Amino acid sequence: xxxxxxxxxxxxxxxxxxxxxxxxxxxxxxxxxxxxxxxxxxxxxxxxxxxxxxxxxxxxxxxxxxxxxxxxxxxxxxxxxxxxxxxxxxxxxxxxxxxxxxxxxxxxxxxxxxxxxxxxxxxxxxxxxxxxxxxxxxxxxxxxxxxxxxxxxxxxxxxxxxxxxxxxxxxxxxxxxxxxxxxxxxxxxxxxxxxxxxxxxxxxxxxxxxxxxxxxxxxxxxxxxxxxxxxxxxxxxxxxxxxxxxxxxxxxxxxxxxxxxxxxxxxxxxxxxxxxxxxxxxxxxxxxxxxxxxxxxxxxxxxxxxxxxxxxxxxxxxxxxxxxxxxxxxxxxx
Numbered sequence: 001x002x003x004x005x006x007x008x009x010x011x012x013x014x015x016x017x018x019x020x021x022x023x024x025x026x027x028x029x030x031x032x033x034x035x036x037x038x039x040x041x042x043x044x045x046x047x048x049x050x051x052x053x054x055x056x057x058x059x060x061x062x063x064x065x066x067x068x069x070x071x072x073x074x075x076x077x078x079x080x081x082x083x084x085x086x087x088x089x090x091x092x093x094x095x096x097x098x099x100x101x102x103x104x105x106x107x108x109x110x111x112x113x114x115x116x117x118x119x120x121x122x123x124x125x126x127x128x129x130x131x132x133x134x135x136x137x138x139x140x141x142x143x144x145x146x147x148x149x150x151x152x153x154x155x156x157x158x159x160x161x162x163x164x165x166x167x168x169x170x171x172x173x174x175x176x177x178x179x180x181x182x183x184x185x186x187x188x189x190x191x192x193x194x195x196x197x198x199x200x201x202x203x204x205x206x207x208x209x210x211x212x213x214x215x216x217x218x219x220x221x222x223x224x225x226x227x228x229x230x231x232x233x234x235x236x237x238x239x240x241x242x243x244x245x246x247x248x249x250x251x252x253x254x255x256x257x258x259x260x261x262x263x264x265x266x267x268x269x270x271x272x273x274x275x276x277x278x279x280x281x282x283x284x285x286x287x288x289x290x291x292x293x294x295x296x297x298x299x300x301x302x303x304x305x306x307x308x309x310x311x312x313x314x315x316x317x318x319x320x321x322x323x324x325x326x327x328x329x330x331x332x333x334x
Contacts, residue, residue: 006169015166035149038126038132042140042151043060044141046176046179049268070136076115085115086124117145187202190215190216196319225310241263245269249265272298289308
């Protein structure tokens with residue numbers, strides 16, 4: 001795979017030129033961006049997948065929803081629907097996509113919508129009788145058709161955008177210079193005990209005069225299903241089946257795995273077929289099954305006889321959380 005990516009280097013150069021020209025046309029106003037009269041906060045990345053957008057969106061929901069009417073707008077990746085959808089009591093994961101459906105399940109106080117055309121999605125949300133006061137755009141850093149009021153760029157500690165290269169040789173959707181559009185950067189999935197010196201080294205490597213924050217994944221102390229919960233300490237000691245269909249599942253497995261646990265890995269946003277379900281059940285036998293929260297919303301409609309659990313996660317800042325919160329709340333006044 002590494003050799004193939006190197007052989008595709010000329011395509012990466014071509015892709016980089018195309019995206020740079022596109023960004024130039026937007027920057028000069030030749031291609032039109034649309035702005036709106038309410039705060040719009042875009043959360044995204046320069047690379048494909050696995051930077052922790054979902055827990056960061058959830059962090060913003062917890063921060064803002066006590067004070068404002070919040071809506072999230074996502075593309076709804078791999079959903080089995082088209083156009084604008086506003087979640088309601090009849091909505092399911094197939095219609096919304098796994099991440100938006102997760103927001104809908106966890107935060108009943110907000111509006112959750114999907115639309116690949118973010119401009120149309122925002123217009124539709126603002127046409128609602130109970131319209132939002134702030135919209136969180138999920139994975140919309142490259143969606144230049146909408147001009148957000150505030151951009152949060154995520155980059156993973158173990159895969160910094162400044163060390164990466166354009167697709168298909170690397171994982172970047174656009175050149176590193178796109179980071180200059182951000183109002184702040186969060187380096188995600190850091191070690192929780194990361195030193196100030198290590199943080200300063202990464203800041204120097206990124207080399208941008210922007211606020212840069214560092215966050216880590218904080219795991220819940222329990223796993224949950226629809227009706228009950230188990231202590232993580234207890235779960236770690238028993239044989240189980242660990243299952244994940246996310247971009248970078250290794251930290252999830254490493255956190256829970258012990259002894260003779262079975263591990264099943266699927267592609268990110270995988271649609272579980274009946275054959276998959278039968279295979280999972282046959283592998284689990286008398287074991288409990290522990291999965292990620294994103295996978296749980298896709299699996300919970302299948303009958304696992306109460307043996308299917310999920311482990312929630314949160315994004316937490318290593319330091320300067322108050323400063324981050326202040327910058328976001330200040331953006332609400334733009």
